Amino acid sequence: xxxxxxxxxxxxxxxxxxxxxxxxxxxxxxxxxxxxxxxxxxxxxxxxxxxxxxxxxxxxxxxxxxxxxxxxxxxxxxxxxxxxxxxxxxxxxxxxxxxxxxxxxxxxxxxxxxxxxxxxxxxxxxxxxxxxxxxxxxxxxxxxxxxxxxxxxxxxxxxxxxxxxxxxxxxxxxxxxxx
Amino acid sequence: xxxxxxxxxxxxxxxxxxxxxxxxxxxxxxxxxxxxxxxxxxxxxxxxxxxxxxxxxxxxxxxxxxxxxxxxxxxxxxxxxxxxxxxxxxxxxxxxxxxxxxxxxxxxxxxxxxxxxxxxxxxxxxxxxxxxxxxxxxxxxxxxxxxxxxxxxxxxxxxxxxxxxxxxxxxxxxxxxxxxxxxxxxxxxxxxxxxxxxxxxxxxxxxxxxxxxxxxxxxxxxxxxxxxxxxxxxxxxxxxxxxxxxxxxxxxxxxxxxxxxxxxxxxxxxxxxxxxxxxxxxxxxxxxxxxxxxxxxxxxxxxxxxxxxxxxxxxxxxxxxxxxxxxxxxxxxxxxxxxxxxxxxxxxxxxxxxxxxxxxxxxxxxxxxxxxxxxxxxxxxxxxxxxxxxxxxxxxxxxxxxxxxxxxxxxxxxxxxxxxxxxxxxxxxxxxxxxxxxxxxxx
Numbered sequence: 001x002x003x004x005x006x007x008x009x010x011x012x013x014x015x016x017x018x019x020x021x022x023x024x025x026x027x028x029x030x031x032x033x034x035x036x037x038x039x040x041x042x043x044x045x046x047x048x049x050x051x052x053x054x055x056x057x058x059x060x061x062x063x064x065x066x067x068x069x070x071x072x073x074x075x076x077x078x079x080x081x082x083x084x085x086x087x088x089x090x091x092x093x094x095x096x097x098x099x100x101x102x103x104x105x106x107x108x109x110x111x112x113x114x115x116x117x118x119x120x121x122x123x124x125x126x127x128x129x130x131x132x133x134x135x136x137x138x139x140x141x142x143x144x145x146x147x148x149x150x151x152x153x154x155x156x157x158x159x160x161x162x163x164x165x166x167x168x169x170x171x172x173x174x175x176x177x178x179x
Numbered sequence: 180x181x182x183x184x185x186x187x188x189x190x191x192x193x194x195x196x197x198x199x200x201x202x203x204x205x206x207x208x209x210x211x212x213x214x215x216x217x218x219x220x221x222x223x224x225x226x227x228x229x230x231x232x233x234x235x236x237x238x239x240x241x242x243x244x245x246x247x248x249x250x251x252x253x254x255x256x257x258x259x260x261x262x263x264x265x266x267x268x269x270x271x272x273x274x275x276x277x278x279x280x281x282x283x284x285x286x287x288x289x290x291x292x293x294x295x296x297x298x299x300x301x302x303x304x305x306x307x308x309x310x311x312x313x314x315x316x317x318x319x320x321x322x323x324x325x326x327x328x329x330x331x332x333x334x335x336x337x338x339x340x341x342x343x344x345x346x347x348x349x350x351x352x353x354x355x356x357x358x359x360x361x362x363x364x365x366x367x368x369x370x371x372x373x374x375x376x377x378x379x380x381x382x383x384x385x386x387x388x389x390x391x392x393x394x395x396x397x398x399x400x401x402x403x404x405x406x407x408x409x410x411x412x413x414x415x416x417x418x419x420x421x422x423x424x425x426x427x428x429x430x431x432x433x434x435x436x437x438x439x440x441x442x443x444x445x446x447x448x449x450x451x452x453x454x455x456x457x458x459x460x461x462x463x464x465x466x467x468x469x470x471x472x473x474x475x476x477x478x479x480x481x482x483x484x485x486x487x488x489x490x491x492x493x494x495x496x497x498x499x500x501x502x503x504x505x506x507x508x509x510x511x512x513x514x515x516x517x518x519x520x521x522x523x524x525x526x527x528x529x530x531x532x533x534x535x536x537x538x539x540x541x542x543x544x545x546x547x548x549x550x551x552x553x554x555x556x557x558x559x560x561x562x563x564x565x566x567x568x569x570x571x572x573x574x575x576x577x578x579x580x581x582x583x584x585x586x587x588x589x590x591x592x593x594x595x596x597x598x599x600x601x602x603x604x605x606x607x608x609x610x611x612x613x614x615x616x617x618x619x620x621x622x
Contacts, residue, residue, distance in 0.1 A: 031328055035275065038321065058310035066317030067347065073324050074343050077336065142306055142374055 017043040030076045038069050055142040199303020210302045214291050222448040223253045229577050236581040247536035263437035270331035280442035283322025287449040290315045294456045295377045297466045297561030308376040312457055319450055320346045323431045330434035338430030342421035348595040353408035355603035356401040359610040360461040363390050366614055380465030387472040391462040397610045402462040404603050409454040415576055417583035455572035463568050466561035468501045502556055505563045509547030516540035
C-alpha cells in the first residue's frame with residue numbers, strides 16, 4: 001500500500017511540532033508548557049510512523065507520553081504553581097544559546113544543500129525509501145527490532161537495563177531514609 | 180464514472196482484508212461511522228442496564244417511569260444533560276478546561292481503530308496494533324489530569340492526582356500480563372510472534388486454544404491480572420478512587436456539568452468497552468466461537484436454509500448449534516419482553532407503555548428472525564461472538580460495582596505494586612520457560 005498525502009501530513013506534523021515546542025518555552029504556566037510538550041511528542045511519534053518505524057512510534061507514545069509526561073504533570077501539580085509563575089523564566093545564558101542555535105542551523109543548511117552527496121538521500125526531492133522496500137520494513141519492524149535487540153545487540157541492551165536498575169535502586173535509596 | 184465508483188465500493192467486498200489494508204478510504208469511513216454509532220448505542224444501553232442491574236442487586240426496581248421498565252430513561256437523561264446550563268468555574272483555566280473532555284473522548288474512541296470484530300472487520304490492522312491500543316489508552320489519563328487541574332478546585336485536583344498515580348502503577352502490571360500473551364503467539368507455525376490484533380486471534384485459531392487455557396495456569400493468571408488492572412485503568416469500582424463520591428464529591432469531574440460532563444461519561448464507557456475488547460482479543464479468542472476447533476458429526480440442512488458457496492456455512496452439528504445461537508438469544512430476549520408485556524398492569528394508564536413494550540418484544544423477535552436468514556447468519560457470526568464476549572465483561576463491570584467495597588488508596592497501591600507486578604513478572608518468566616521447552620522438545 002502506497003502512502004497517502006505524505007507531504008501534507010509532513011508539513012502538518014512539522015507545524016504542530018514547532019508551534020507546540022515554542023509553546024513549551026513561551027508559556028508562563030508550567031502545566032501549559034507540559035501540555036504543549038505532549039503535543040510535540042505526539043507529532044514526533046507521527047514522524048516515526050511516516051518513516052516506517054511503527055514500533056518506535058508506539059514506544060514513543062507509551063513511554064514518553066503515557067509515562068514520563070504523566071509523571072511530569074504529577075510533580076508540577078504538587079509544587080506551588082503560584083510561586084513558580086512569578087519567577088523570572090529566562091536565565092542569562094543568552095550567548096551560549098545563540099551559539100548553539102547557530103551551530104544547529106548551520107548543520108541543517110549544510111545537510112540540506114549537500115543532500116545529493118549523502119548516501120541516505122539518493123535523489124533530493126524523492127522518497128527516502130522506495131514504497132516496496134518501505135512496506136516490507138513496516139510489516140516486520142517490530143520483529144526486526146526484537147531479534148536485533150536480543151541477538152546482535154544483546155550485551156549493550158542488558159548493560160542499558162542494568163543501568164536503569166541502578167537508577168531505580170538509587171532513587172529508592174535517596175528518597176527513603178530507612179529501608 | 181459511476182461504474183468506476185461502483186467498482187471501487189464493491190471491489191473491497193471481495194478483498195477479504197480490512198479497509199485499511201485494502202487502502203479503501205470510503206469503506207474505512209463507513210467502518211468508522213458504524214463503530215462510532217455502535218459504541219454510542221452500546222453506551223446508552225449500558226447506562227440503562229447498569230441502573231437496572233444495580234437496582235435489582237439491591238432489591239430495588241430502578242428506573243420505571245420513563246417508558247416501560249424505564250427503557251426510555253437514557254434518552255431522557257441525554258436530553259436533560261444537553262439542555263442543562265454549562266458552568267465554567269471562575270477560577271478555572273478556560274482553555275485546558277475546554278480541552279480536557281475533548282482529549283478524553285478522542286483517546287477513548289481512537290483505540291477502536293484496531294479492534295478486530297472479525298477477520299476483516301476492523302478499520303485497519305497495524306503491525307503494532309496492541310502497542311497502539313495500550314499507548315492510546317494510557318493517554319486517556321491526560322484528560323483526567325487536565326480536567327482535575329483546570330477546575331481550579333481542591334477535590335478535582337485530588338481526584339486527578341489519585342488517578343494518575345493509580346494508572347501509572349497498574350499500567351506496569353497490565354503491560355507485563357499482555358507481554359506473556361504476546362509470547363504465546365510466537366508458538367505458531369510462523370517463527371515470530373505478532374502484535375497485530377488480528378494476528379493474535381489468528382494465532383489462537385491456528386494453535387486451537389484460547390490463550391486463557393494455554394500453559395495452565397499461566398494463561399489464566401495473566402488474564403486475571405489483566406482483568407483486575409483493566410478495572411483500575413478505567414477508574415471503575417472498586418478502584419474508583421479518582422471519583423470516590425463519599426470522599427471527593429465526584430472527583431476529577433466535580434466542576435463539570437451538562438454536555439461536557441456527558442462527554443466524560445461517554446469516554447468512560449467507551450474506554451471500558453475498549454479494554455474489554457483487548458482482553459477478549461488476547462485471551463478469549465476474539466471473534467472465534469467457543470469450541471471453534473470442534474465441528475461435530477456432519478449434518479444435512481434443508482437447501483432453502485443453506486447459503487451455498489461461503490466457507491462459513493455450518494457443516495457439523497456443533498457448527499450448526501452455535502450458528503443458531505445469536506438468533507436464539509434474541510428470541511429469548513424477545514420472549515422476556517413479551518412476558519413483561521403480558522404482566523403489565525391492565526389499567527388504561529399503562530396502555531401506551533404496554534403497546535411500547537409489546538413493540539419492543541416484536542423488534543427483538545424480528546432481529547432474531549433476521550439473524551436466521553442464511554446470508555446474515557453466516558456473516559454475523561464473528562461480530563456476534565466478539566460483541567457477546569465483550570458484553571460479558573460489561574456485565575462483570577456492573578457486578579463488581581454492585582458487590583465490592585471501594586479500596587483505600589494505600590491498599591490499592593499495595594495490591595498494585597506488591598502483588599500484581601511480582602505475580603505478572605513470575606507469569607512472564609514461567610510462560611517464557613514453558614514456551615522454550617515446548618519449542619525445544621517438539622521442534
